[in-house]
Amino acid sequence: MPQPRRLIAGNEAVAEGAIAAGARFFAGYPITPSTEIAEVLSRRLPQVDGHFVQMEDEIASIAAVIGASLAGAKALTATSGPGFSLMQESIGYAAMAQVPCVIVDVMRGGPSTGLPTEPSQGDVMQARWGTHGEHSIIALVPSSVAECFSLTVEAFNLSEAYRTPVILLSDATIGHLREAVALPAPEELRIAARGEPDVPPEDYDEVMSTVDNIMPRPALGSRYSVHVTGLVYDSSRGGVPATGRPAVAEGLGRYLREKIYHHRDAICRVEEIEMEDAEVAIFAYGSVARSARAAMKWARAQGVKVGLVRPITLWPFPTEAVDHMAEQVRAIIVPEMNLKQIAWEVQAAVWGRARVIDYGRIDGKLISPQEIQDLIRREFHYHRFEETP
Amino acid sequence: MTALVDEELLERAPHDTSLPRVTPHRTAEITSHLRTPKTLWCPGCSNGIVTRALIDAVLALDLDADRTAVIAGIGCAGRITAYLKWSTVHTAHGRALAVATGAKAADPGLNVIVVMGDGDCVAIGGNHLIHAARRNIDVTAVVFNNSIYGMTGGQMSPTTFEGDVSTTSVYGNVEQAFDICELARAAGATYVARGTSYNYQRLAQLIAGGIAHKGFSFVEAMVACPTYYGRQNGIATPAAMLKMQKARAVPVERFDGEGARLRDRYPVGVLHHAERAEYTAAYADVVRRSQEAPSE
Amino acid sequence: MQAVSAFASLWSVPALPSATLMTDASTKAKKRAPEAVVIDLELCKACGICIAFCPADVFDRDDFGRPVVARLADCTTCAFCERHCPDFAIDIVRAGERT
Numbered sequence: 001m002p003q004p005r006r007l008i009a010g011n012e013a014v015a016e017g018a019i020a021a022g023a024r025f026f027a028g029y030p031i032t033p034s035t036e037i038a039e040v041l042s043r044r045l046p047q048v049d050g051h052f053v054q055m056e057d058e059i060a061s062i063a064a065v066i067g068a069s070l071a072g073a074k075a076l077t078a079t080s081g082p083g084f085s086l087m088q089e090s091i092g093y094a095a096m097a098q099v100p101c102v103i104v105d106v107m108r109g110g111p112s113t114g115l116p117t118e119p120s121q122g123d124v125m126q127a128r129w130g131t132h133g134e135h136s137i138i139a140l141v142p143s144s145v146a147e148c149f150s151l152t153v154e155a156f157n158l159s160e161a162y163r164t165p166v167i168l169l170s171d172a173t174i175g176h177l178r179e180a181v182a183l184p185a186p187e188e189l190r191i192a193a194r195g196e197p198d199v200p201p202e203d204y205d206e207v208m209s210t211v212d213n214i215m216p217r218p219a220l221g222s223r224y225s226v227h228v229t230g231l232v233y234d235s236s237r238g239g240v241p242a243t244g245r246p247a248v249a250e251g252l253g254r255y256l257r258e259k260i261y262h263h264r265d266a267i268c269r270v271e272e273i274e275m276e277d278a279e280v281a282i283f284a285y286g287s288v289a290r291s292a293r294a295a296m297k298w299a300r301a302q303g304v305k306v307g308l309v310r311p312i313t314l315w316p317f318p319t320e321a322v323d324h325m326a327e328q329v330r331a332i333i334v335p336e337m338n339l340k341q342i343a344w345e346v347q348a349a350v351w352g353r354a355r356v357i358d359y360g361r362i363d364g365k366l367i368s369p370q371e372i373q374d375l376i377r378r379e380f381h382y383h384r385f386e387e388t389p
Numbered sequence: 390m391t392a393l394v395d396e397e398l399l400e401r402a403p404h405d406t407s408l409p410r411v412t413p414h415r416t417a418e419i420t421s422h423l424r425t426p427k428t429l430w431c432p433g434c435s436n437g438i439v440t441r442a443l444i445d446a447v448l449a450l451d452l453d454a455d456r457t458a459v460i461a462g463i464g465c466a467g468r469i470t471a472y473l474k475w476s477t478v479h480t481a482h483g484r485a486l487a488v489a490t491g492a493k494a495a496d497p498g499l500n501v502i503v504v505m506g507d508g509d510c511v512a513i514g515g516n517h518l519i520h521a522a523r524r525n526i527d528v529t530a531v532v533f534n535n536s537i538y539g540m541t542g543g544q545m546s547p548t549t550f551e552g553d554v555s556t557t558s559v560y561g562n563v564e565q566a567f568d569i570c571e572l573a574r575a576a577g578a579t580y581v582a583r584g585t586s587y588n589y590q591r592l593a594q595l596i597a598g599g600i601a602h603k604g605f606s607f608v609e610a611m612v613a614c615p616t617y618y619g620r621q622n623g624i625a626t627p628a629a630m631l632k633m634q635k636a637r638a639v640p641v642e643r644f645d646g647e648g649a650r651l652r653d654r655y656p657v658g659v660l661h662h663a664e665r666a667e668y669t670a671a672y673a674d675v676v677r678r679s680q681e682a683p684s685e
Numbered sequence: 686m687q688a689v690s691a692f693a694s695l696w697s698v699p700a701l702p703s704a705t706l707m708t709d710a711s712t713k714a715k716k717r718a719p720e721a722v723v724i725d726l727e728l729c730k731a732c733g734i735c736i737a738f739c740p741a742d743v744f745d746r747d748d749f750g751r752p753v754v755a756r757l758a759d760c761t762t763c764a765f766c767e768r769h770c771p772d773f774a775i776d777i778v779r780a781g782e783r784t
Contacts, residue, residue, distance in 0.1 A: 024495070025491065025494065025495050027490075027491060043679070046672075046675050046676040046678075046679035046680070047679045047680055049676060051494045051495060051672060053490070053491075053494055053672075055487065055490070055520070056516050056517065056519075056520040057516065059484065059487070060484070060487040060490075060516070060517055060520070061487075063480065063481070063484040063487035063488045063490075063491065063517075064487050064488065064490050064491030064494070065491060066480075066488055066491065067460070067478075067487070067488035067489060067490060067491025067492035067493075067494075067495070068491035068492060068494060068495035069491075069495075070478060070488070070491075070492055071458075071491070071492040071493075071495040071496040071499060072495065072496060073495035073496075075491065075495070089481055090481055090484065093480070093481045219496070220458040220476045220478070220492055220496070220499060221455065221456050221457075221458060221476070221496050221498070221499040222455065222476075223455050224476075225454075225474060225475060225476050226476045226477075227470065227471065227476070227477050227478075227479075228477070228478040228479065229470065229471070229478075229479035230479065230480070230481055231479065240424065240471045241471055241479075413764065413767075413768055415767075415776065415777070416767055416770075416773050416775060416776040416777075417776060419773060420773050423773070426728055426772065426773040426774075427727070427728060427772075428771075428772065430771060430772075431730075432730035432731055432732040433730070433732035433733070433734060433771065434771055435771060436771065437770070437771030437772055437773065438768070438769055438770075438771050441768065441773070586769070587769075589765075589768045589769060590768075615732075626733055626737070627732045627733060627734050628732075628733055628734050628736075628737030628738060631734060631738070631769070632737075
């Protein structure tokens with residue numbers, strides 16, 4: 001049944017996406033430019049028998065999200081750079097202890113207090129490595145209000161399926177952008193349920209998950225007795241600490257990585273536009289992808305064969321899509337609102353098969369289509385390009 | 390299962406500080422609630438005593454083990470999570486009360502007990518303590534206060550006394566110790582109690598009273614750390630540390646507040662007990678009102 | 686739940702082991718020596734608390750500092766040792782119970 005289109009901002013779409021995904025707990029702390037997510041959820045969650053709490057700081061927020069998730073609720077928090085930095089320890093805890101949750105980072109100029117009201121893409125590498133220790137993470141990047149909704153739903157589904165924290169990397173532009181969107185009806189959405197283990201409580205301590213059978217953890221307060229810890233643990237003994245056993249530590253670490261990377265084909269999504277005959281590609285994500293798409297369309301109108309590869313999943317890095325792109329094109333333009341954070345990853349995956357042209361802007365302003373057009377012009381040495389109006 | 394608390398009794402005497410009766414159990418019964426009785430705690434560490442008191446308190450209240458979760462921070466006390474058989478969560482350092490807030494808010498019917506050391510609770514976790522107390526959320530915090538950071542080898546904590554020697558105060562600590570019961574009370578806790586490992590029966594009752602109380606309950610258990618606090622401050626044996634607890638603990642109704650507080654004399658018993666709106670109950674009313682309001 | 690004990694009355698006696706304050710079951714039984722005081726030497730860490738506090742001097746100490754039940758007949762089953770053993774190493778088999 002077609003839904004009515006409504007003008008909705010990115011942050012509000014994230015909140016509605018969370019509700020649609022079954023989220024019933026939010027804990028957060030006000031921080032520009034994410035605060036609207038908290039405000040909308042403070043109003044919406046009690047309406048659906050959920051719980052909203054404004055915690056005393058971001059550290060408490062992510063901890064409360066973990067507690068709620070352990071108690072059986074789908075839970076999320078939303079923040080920006082400074083709060084995201086504060087949350088890192090517990091994001092690592094969630095990764096280690098395998099606690100499903102969603103963390104929305106609406107990126108702003110940094111570092112430190114930076115540019116509170118201006119966009120950046122400065123946290124993309126922090127999303128991968130912000131917490132200490134060898135760990136894996138899933139991060140999605142919306143580039144439209146519609147994706148703010150749909151990727152939030154997907155984030156929850158991925159967090160449940162892979163028992164991992166998932167980061168949604170929005171930015172100040174996308175968060176405050178208003179677009180007319182017809183949000184999907186509930187029945188159109190695939191929603192992953194948490195489920196229960198397929199063994200009875202008395203056998204639970206003895207069962208190990210495998211990468212192909214990632215067993216959900218029962219909730220606190222269920223008939224299962226669970227033990228959750230951030231120490232290295234031995235899942236076959238009910239998750240009690242096993243710090244004195246190197247083989248267990250290695251096994252757990254590799255399992256936590258393979259749990260996600262074994263499934264990267266399913267997890268890594270990119271959008272490819274006009275890549276079939278492309279000679280040059282633009283690899284852009286988030287709000288920059290909007291400008292990249294406009295620049296690409298302009299180039300095509302000049303008869304220049306440029307395509308766009310837009311990662312929707314940033315972590316695990318979509319190596320296969322980049323690999324494919326590197327085989328085909330001679331140059332890849334990577335515009336980002338940071339200084340080469342993802343361009344380095346592209347360069348590594350490209351492995352010298354194409355030139356990687358990075359372009360960074362960190363003044364809190366969007367990279368415009370004109371700037372990307374200039375990069376295309378230079379690449380093609382094409383002085384007969386029409387000037388853009 | 391029986392109710393968490395004798396509702397009828399509380400109704401009859403809502404401000405009575407009478408505590409639930411605790412009949413200590415045999416060791417075999419106590420250890421049936423442990424994954425293993427072989428703990429990593431030092432010889433003479435009171436953590437095992439307080440663990441036993443906690444189990445006795447839970448048994449006395451006949452709590453449904455399936456609906457009970459113990460959430461603990463990092464430190465020697467936090468290791469209780471590996472020993473108790475009930476559902477347990479071993480959180481990041483200092484964050485147990487924030488995790489507990491989320492768990493209780495998501496499932497208000499869960500019996501939530503939070504175990505922390507003194508450093509975990511009032512140093513790194515201090516902010517979460519004052520806000521959990523402010524919210525008056527119905528969890529029971531049991532703080533194993535040994536005035537030291539034991540797990541990391543004997544550093545000072547915010548409850549180490551002036552002049553005490555620790556590995557990070559080798560010339561003697563120059564900082565005042567918190568009275569953490571006062572801190573909890575001032576922040577809004579509605580049940581505040583202090584007990585000692587020495588007076589086992591009383592401690593178990595105070596913990597039971599805290600669990601039974603609907604609101605934020607804070608129980609400070611004075612604990613001996615012979616290996617680090619004792620050795621660095623000239624106390625020879627675990628028994629001597631327990632004897633010091635016996636000498637210093639003064640029943641609250643007899644405590645005149647004079648003399649050096651906390652170090653040489655401190656009040657024990659129920660120090661504060663009040664009733665005010667509990668957080669999850671108040672939020673249930675928010676849910677009800679939000680669904681009555683006309684939609685946007 | 687049984688009737689709670691009034692707070693004040695528990696502090697009107699000297700701080701003796703709490704067995705004297707328990708009113709369930711027969712008080713006389715508490716003054717009888719138990720069948721056995723069992724020390725689990727695998728769990729005992731020789732902290733010395735039980736030996737130091739036993740009001741009836743039931744224990745001797747072995748070469749490792751662990752308690753040895755030397756005078757069981759003097760034991761009043763106050764259970765201070767059982768409750769204050771941090772390692773769950775003491776189990777008292779009460780009078781009339783089977784070991």
